Amino acid sequence: MTNPITERIAQHYSELTQGNRRLADYLLVNPDKILMLSTNEIAEACDVSKASVSRFIRKLGYQDHISLRNELLEERDKGTPMALSNEVEVDFSSEIRALESLLDHIQESDMGAITERLSHSARIKIIGYRNSYPVAMHFRQQLVQGRPGVELLPLPGQTIGEDIASIGEDDFVVVIGIRRRVKGFESLLSALPQQRTLLITDQTGLKFKPLVAHTLICPMSNSSPLDSYAVPMALISYLSNRVFNHLGKQAVENTEFVAQTYTQLGEIE
Structure with missing residues (x-):
């Protein structure tokens, strides 16, 4: 199963504005950032406003960042490979x-x-x-x-x-x-x-x-x-x-x- 956010971006990509496509391109390459970063941090990484990120998430069909994050967490619980933080444990x-x-x-x-x-x-x-x-x-x-x-x-x-x-x-x-x-x-x-x-x-x-x-x-x-x-x-x-x-x-x-x-x-x- 693919990451659900990548599927939704693919469905809506042709309808996106230039700013939204910048967000889409970033999250297609880094879908796990939804779990790691806040809305504001994603906005800074893509050089857009926080409001733009919120509108983009709603465009994909989610109520807000939290609902999107919860869906990704459900997929992780099912076993879909997905990082939850930038920190990687190097021990056991x-x-x-x-x-x-x-x-x-x-x-x-x-x-x-x-x-x-x-x-x-x-x-x-x-x-x-x-x-x-x-x-x-x-x-x-x-x-x-x-x-x-x-x-x-x-x-x-x-x-x-x-x-x-x-x-x-x-x-x-x-x-x-x-x-x-x-x-x-x-x-x-x-x-x-x-x-x-x-x-x-x-x-x-x-x-x-x-x-x-x-x-x-x-x-x-x-x-x-x-x-x-x-x-x-x-x-x-x-x-x-x-x-x-x-x-x-x-x-x-x-x-x-x-x-x-x-x-x-x-x-x-």
Whole structure:
């Protein structure tokens, strides 16, 4: 999805005055400045009056600067890359804060029941689309080290209807849906066995909690243009190690068998 202000400017550009086009050109190149600068600062940057900026914003269909800013913030919450300030964090402070929040959330969750399901269900079906797909793939790769019967869905180029229809009574489903989820995500969750489904999502996915038995929230920061997936990956590591430790000898034997297969096939250095 493109930044909504760029779409509106494109629709009205031919109707704009020379002064408004100067504003339009500036914001087309720097759309995030709406979030960073005041109306007066934008006016100074474009060498126009504050009133001109206000008229330009109304021309685009917004009531005022605040309503435009709120729309951009909503898009950022959905995962659209967008800077919120001129200051860029050069350390991992936001990730550390998010990991601390994740730890608090884990301590309040029923991790015993989730671990039991991940360890002893006949098959584990892991579903992930878009940016959640590599997280789902990594989770699958971690779990298969300790137990068999872990599948990643959907297969490339395939729809998922057949896979949902084949979910057995002893299977457990993990759905990963972080930011900018695919259209129909709610319908997907509704089609899954509610009492045997875990949803891993961010804070914007709390609305789906009634559709599943278990929900784990990965706090995602909005302070940077691009999302960090440190928290989801940390959660995957945590869950995988809980399952491995829970299975004990069975997991060790499975890992040894996987290693032997690697050696036999010559796949790993």
